[in-house]
Amino acid sequence: MSTWTPLESNPEVLSKYIHKLGVSPSWSVTDVIGLEEETLAWIPRPVKAFILLFPISETYEKHRAEEHERVKLADEQHPGDLFYMRQFTHNACGTVALIHSLANNKDVAIESGVLKNFLEKTASLSPEERGQALEQDKDFTADHQALAQEGQTNAADHEHVIHHFISLVNKEGTLYELDGRKSFPIKHGPTSDETFVKDAANVCKEFMARDPSEVRFTVLALTAAQD
Incomplete structure (x- = not known):
């Protein structure tokens, strides 16, 4: 299993990253500064995805294990074109969350480039095969590594990263949490x-409520670019 440099939750850097991957400049990543109704009103519209960054805690891992058993028994059905992938590359969760956010919003224009090539190449693959394909994609690796160096903190200091990105999207009238782990x-x-x-x-509030003593949560959104 390979290890990437972790992405920082910096909207400017993440916007630059998705544009480099081929996403139209009419879309960008922006901060969500609060989860109350009056604060949410300030987010540029339309909003295509929420991206939540949070610490991997014992509470999260316990909930993940319990949830796994529940969902496994339920044998739920999902839309055939729901793009879901597993994460097998250490510290690739930021890229995986962005892929989930973009691939499941068909009206977000993606021009020829690394992301479009990856989505076309993996369209018929399983979630596990998609995760393996990302790990082996040299162009994606290079783009991630280049942008990861542009954050405000020293990426070399993050030898043990405990934070994790996930994506929340609306797919055919259902709110999906897409977490590569x-x-x-x-x-x-x-x-x-x-x-x-x-x-x-x-949903973000539910994550926070499970870890009430934890303050290291960050929420971002994939939105129309601000003028």
């Missing part, structure tokens, strides 16, 4: 274009 996509109930921001914020 989990074996399955996680359904969080119905949503819509009108309610997605509030619904995604509520």
Whole structure:
């Protein structure tokens, strides 16, 4: 298993990254500075995905294990074109979350380049095969590594990274949590274009409520670029 330099939760750097990958400049990554209704109103619209960064704690791991058993027994069905992939590369969670956010929003234009090539190449593969394909993709590795060096903190200091990125998207009226460390996509109930921001914020609040003494949560959104 290879190890990448971790991405920082810096909207400017992440926006530059998705543009380098071929995403139209009309989309960008922005900070979500609060999860209350009046604060959520400030996020540029439309909002296509939430990206949550949080510490991997004992609470998260316990919940993940319990959730795995529940979802496995439920044998849930998902849309055929839901793009889900596992994460097998250390510190690649930021890239995986961005891929999940972009691949599941068909109206986000992606021009020829590293991301489009990857999505076309892995369209018919399993989540596990997609994760392995990312690990072996030299172009993706190079782009990730280059952008990871542009954060405000020294990436070399992060020998043991305990933070993890996941994506929340609206897929055909269902709010999905897409986490490369989990074996399955996680359904969080119905949503819509009108309610997605509030619904995604509520899922973020659930993560925070499970770790009430933890303050190291960061929320970002994939949105229309601000003028």
